[in-house]
């Protein structure tokens with residue numbers, strides 16, 4: 741079963757893509773758009789900051805262990821949506837619901853938008 745998705749290109753034009761799966765659509769969208777826009781990334785960063793504040797207020801851990809961080813980073817390194825060269829080597833997830841750097845993998849409050857990270 742294929743997936744249809746309407747995407748907005750950086751030029752402002754809209755495009756309908758047909759992909760094999762939702763994950764394939766994510767990959768195609770990332771390739772065509774270069775990842776989420778700056779306003780989208782700002783929105784995601786604000787939401788992430790809010791989750792950190794909530795965790796601190798609730799007394800929950802904010803950081804994962806070094807082992808979990810390394811496991812997550814390894815998964816990202818093998819993901820087609822990961823751009824290791826972006827942001828001066830900090831890397832960037834080009835999924836439309838992300839746009840984060842490798843720093844995200846160290847936060848207990850964050851999840852991979854495709855649930856690829858180990859639980």
Ligand code: SF4
Nearest residue numbers: 816819822833852856
């Ligand atoms: S957070 Fe998930 S979707 Fe993004 S690069 Fe890492 S594994 Fe891929």
